[in-house]
Amino acid sequence: MKEVAKYLIKVDAEFKDGKIVPEIPYDEVMRLVNEPNIVIIKTGIPQETLAKVIAGTRDWATKTPLAEGPDTFDNNQHKQRLHIAKIQQAPQLFHDHTFDALLDLDAEFQQTLLSVFDPMRNFWNSLTGNNESFGIRKGEPYFHPQVTHYPLGGSFFGRHWHPLNPQKVGVILALNQYGKDYTSGGTGYVINDHIVETEGYQDMGDMILFRYDLPHWVSPSSFADRFSWEDPAGRWVSILPFYNPWGTPAEKDEPQGWKTHIQAAKSATSEAAV
Template identity: 85%
Template sequence: MKEAAKYLIKVDAEFRDGQIVPEISYDDVMRLVNEPNIVIVKTGIPSELLTKVIEGTRQWAAQTPLAEGPDTFDNNQHKQRLHIAKIQQAPQLFHDHTFDAIVELESTFKQTLLSVFDPMRNFWNSLTSNDEAFGIRKGEPYFHPQVTHYPLGGSFFGRHWHPLNPQKVGMILALNQYGKDYTSGGTGYVINNHIVETEGYHDLGDMILFRYDLPHWVSPSSFADRFNWDDPAGRWVSILPFYDPWATPAEKNEPQGWKTQIQSARNSPSKATV
């Protein structure tokens, strides 16, 4: 474990029998997240598994019509998001692939996705003391596995925020390599009025962990490149949200209570409480 920058801590891990095993305890990882810090876990997931997720997702998307209507949260879809979120007023420009019904996918592609999403799910369960499985459960929180592509030429996600619960900790796994596959764009955060940028720190196979109620964004990819939805170049990540899509959404105004919550977490015993 080492501090890479202010509020940015890297934690080594092993990928053992399909599990991400950190060098420190899960409780200590969660404590670091809640202090708060942005924690980058070097998962050790083999690069060939990550590459297969990108390739498999692109092949699946090529055979699946783009979704254009409102999200239903009960299917597998991909959408070119180009709008401003109504509640948070956060502008968006990225290609989103969401697998709410991951268990219903064709077997080979399902296993490709699960080779990455199962380790992420088990890691989240260990961090949050849960035992959640994949599957749609209307009226309750459930997992929404996503593979997101930020094309070159100006893709981004504006500053936004989420309720802390039930997610507690956000997870962003890098599927390709900064400096090789893309050279601009990364997730940024605000901690105690300090801007934390992860661009350049988030390498292939690294998983960012963050308190889910921290304001955050994805910085634009370079406008020096020509934008093209069909070009696979750019940043690819997998994320694993856990929420009830029919529950009360985040507030319109950016929450201020998170500063008080963070202060409480910092003063708590070594085992984090959320």
Template identity: 90%
Template sequence: MKEAAKYIIKVDAELKDGVIVPEIPYEEVMRLVNEPNIVIVKTGIPAEKLTKVIEGTRAWAAETPLAEGPDTFDNNQHKQRLHIAKIQQAPQLFHDHTFDAMLDLDDEFKQTLLEVFNPMRGFWNNLTGNNEEFGIHKGAPYFHPQVTHYPLGGSFFGRHWHPLNPQKVGMILALNQYGREYNSGGTGYVINDHIVETEGYQDMGDMILFRYDLPHWVSPSSFADRFSWDDPAGRWVSILPFYNPWGTPAAKDEPQGWKTQIQNAKAATSEAAV
């Protein structure tokens, strides 16, 4: 474990029988996330499995029509997102592939995705004390596995935020290599009114962990490159959200999250001491 920059901590791990095992206890990893810090875990997932996810996703998308209507959260779809979120007013431009019904995919592609998403799922369960499986559970939270492509030439995701629960910890796994497949664009955060940019700190196979209520964004890829939805170049990541699509959405006003909780805890401690 080492501090790579202010509020950025890198943790080594290895993949043992499909389980991501960090060099420090899972409880310690969560403590670091909640302080808060941005924790970058070197998962040990082989590069060939990560590359296969990109290739498999592109092949699947080539045979699957683009989704145009509102998300239903009960299927497998891909969408070229180019709009401004109504509640948070967060602009976005990226190609999203969402596999809510991943277990219904053909066996080969499903296995390709599970080679990556199963270790992520197990890691999240170990961090949060849950034992969740993949599958759609209407009326309750469930996993929404996503493979996201940020093409060269200006793709981005504006500053936004999420409720802390039930996700607790966000996870962003790098499927390709900064400095090779892309040279600009990374996820940024606000911690203690300090801007934390992770561009250049995350390598292929590294997974960023962050407290889920931290304001964050994806910085634009360089406009020096020509934008194309069809060009596979650019940043590829897999993420594993866990939420109830029909539950309470994120608040319109940006939350203070951990900061307010810390202030409330201090106030309660002071009152108890009087």
């Protein structure tokens, strides 16, 4: 375990029998996330496994028409996101591939996706004390596996936030390599009024963990490159949201409860010391 920048900690892990096993106990990892810090887990997932996810997703997308209507949260779709979120007013420009009905995919592609999403699911379950599996459960929280592509030439996701529960901790797995497959764009956060940028710190196979109610964004890829939806170059990540699509959405104002909690804890500590 090593702090590589303020609020940014790297933790080594072993990829064993399809599971990500960190060098420190899961509850210690969760404590670091909740302090809060941005924790980068060196998962050890083989690079060929990650590359196969990108290739398989691209092949699936060529055979699947782009979704254009409102999200239904009960299918497998890909959409070129180019709009401003109504509640949070967060602009976005990226290509997402969402597999709510992952278990309905053909066996080969399903197994390709599960080669990363199962380790992510097991790790998240171990962190949060859950035992959740894949599958759609209307009226309840469930997993929404996503493979997201940020093309070169200006793709991004503006500053936004989420309710803390039921996700608790967000997970972002890098499917390709910064400095080789893309040279700009990374996820940024705000912790105690300090900006934490992960660009250049997350390598292929690294999984970022963050407290889910932290304000965050994806910085733009360089405008020096020409934008193209068809060009596979750019940043690729897999994420594993867990929420009820028909539940309470994020608040319009940034949820700073974590910050209030930190200040209250500091005040209590100071008073106890007097």
